[in-house]
Amino acid sequence: MTTHPRADIPVLADDPVKNHPTRGEQLDILASLAADLLKPGDSLIDLGVGVGYVARMIAARVPGLELTGIDLKPASLAGARACLAPLVGKLSLVEGDLNALDSLAVPGGKFRCAVSVLTFHDLPDDAKRRAIAWIARHLQPGGVFLFLDRVRLDEAALFPLQVSLWNRMIRVYGESMRRADTYEEYLADLTATNQVARFADYLSWFAAEGLAADCIHRHGNIALFGAAKT
Ligand SMILES: C[S@@+](CC[C@H](N)C(=O)[O-])C[C@H]1O[C@@H](n2cnc3c(N)ncnc32)[C@H](O)[C@@H]1O
Numbered sequence: 001m002t003t004h005p006r007a008d009i010p011v012l013a014d015d016p017v018k019n020h021p022t023r024g025e026q027l028d029i030l031a032s033l034a035a036d037l038l039k040p041g042d043s044l045i046d047l048g049v050g051v052g053y054v055a056r057m058i059a060a061r062v063p064g065l066e067l068t069g070i071d072l073k074p075a076s077l078a079g080a081r082a083c084l085a086p087l088v089g090k091l092s093l094v095e096g097d098l099n100a101l102d103s104l105a106v107p108g109g110k111f112r113c114a115v116s117v118l119t120f121h122d123l124p125d126d127a128k129r130r131a132i133a134w135i136a137r138h139l140q141p142g143g144v145f146l147f148l149d150r151v152r153l154d155e156a157a158l159f160p161l162q163v164s165l166w167n168r169m170i171r172v173y174g175e176s177m178r179r180a181d182t183y184e185e186y187l188a189d190l191t192a193t194n195q196v197a198r199f200a201d202y203l204s205w206f207a208a209e210g211l212a213a214d215c216i217h218r219h220g221n222i223a224l225f226g227a228a229k230t
Helices: 023-037 053-059 074-084 098-103 125-137 156-173 183-188 199-208
Strands: 043-047 066-071 090-095 111-117 139-150 211-219 222-229
Touching: 023 053, 023 111, 023 139, 023 211, 023 222, 043 053, 053 066, 053 074, 053 111, 066 074, 074 090, 098 125, 125 139, 125 199, 125 222, 139 211, 156 183, 199 211, 199 222
Parallel strands: 043 066, 043 111, 066 090, 111 139
Antiparallel strands: 139 222, 211 222
């Protein structure tokens, strides 16, 4: 039997999110999709921009973007400014809470593309829905929201399959991600900062805002959705 080598995935050494073995490949997919959609000078917004890691993957592929990033943490935004300013045409970083997007002064008009990565699980479900509604209102016709986050495992009977996937991650990638050994442990890990929503709920929330949405890529409980404003 031959062994399957780890895919040649571009993971930058300064990724702020650790213990997420499939993140490199899924971000590469997200950035590739965004780069094919965007042309120089187009507008992109990253909700939960952090230190700019994801936005940089996109900005490095499309010159001259008008980039807006929102995050709660001033220190993260300072990091984002340092890494993104040299890459974009225009940079607007907004310190603010995604729970109250409507009260934020977000500059610019409508966006060609919105992205959000590993951030919505910090929000309660009603704030997730409001954020999706805000994004739908702030996308240009034909604009796309690319969204990556963990989705909730809801079927106890299928939980052993997810455990097998987590175990396989360790074999293939040499590291694990946030996990649990039993369904009860998994449920106990759902807290105020780990409010993982159900896959089906996301699809219904996108549809409720008139977005044409589907899952573009999924690795176990980490799903990449594309939601287009038609
Ligand atoms: C796990 S990090 C992911 C950062 C970035 N998207 C990435 O993938 O590298 C989650 C980010 O969301 C931000 N965040 C969490 N809750 C937020 C909220 N309510 N409003 C704005 N930003 C928030 C955090 O400050 C953090 O930068």
